[in-house]
Amino acid sequence: MVADGEQAAEFPAAFGIDPDSDKYKSFDGATPEGLYVITYKKYKSEFHRFLGISYPNLADAARGLAQGVISLDEYKKIYQDIRKSGHTPCGTGLGCGIGIHGGGVFRYFGKNKETDWTEGCIALDNPAMEKLFSLCRPGDPVIIFNSRRNLCGIIRPFTHIKDMDENGVPICPDGICTYQVEVPVSWGRMIIIIKEGKDYGRSMKVMGYKDDVQKPFFVLVDRNADGYLSTVDSISGSIADEKRPDATYERIREAVVSALSRGDILDSVDGR
16 A cells, blocks of 8 residues: 555455456456546445445446447446446446455365455455555545556556547547556656557557656557567667667566556546
8 A cells, every 4th residue: 555655554465366367347257457446435344344446447448348348338328427426337248346355365165275266356354454444535546457467468457548539439440449648757757558459459659758858768669569579669769778678678667567556647547
């Protein structure tokens, strides 16, 4: 847990029965990743205390629409409900009811000890949950990410759709959607742009800026967003190391991990 940029507490945690994937539909057993907020506090629940979080948010809805998990009508309902009240609706293909609760960082199912056992929530030991419950308030941000992923995998859940029509529906020319996010880092800021499409695949462009300078001092292009620089990819600018390009790429990834660990994320969805 981070407060005012400083770590206030740290607890072991358990995640969904699929701890490696980012949640994208109901009953997939994965924990969602991205920027959320605490929506409510429940003193008594099946698993001790419970902090509800705002899954699905607009980023989840945009991805679900693009992947065919939800219909256009379901997307519009999510969009309208969030914009009107901050409410995240249930009853869509994305699922709902995600939160942070007690119950322990592992459980026994018969003789088997399961370390990731929830249906998508985050579970703590009960004493840790009581402390977290006392520290948190509705509206507090919740940042969830998997630091083991490559840069695209880490930042993708925090991006928002770049172009929408007047009704909030994503505009994706030729089936290719463009997502972006701005991340503050130690040297200034990074703008990350990701393009995705069923017949396109995925690509990523990262631009680094110092302070208020308008021209980027480095540009990284990963044409298949796999976290490696092949002959068709490129990195240019003052931080580029021609002899060790992948080491430079890793420095950029680590800067994003550090920013998210501090709770720094800009120009993203509002978390609801």
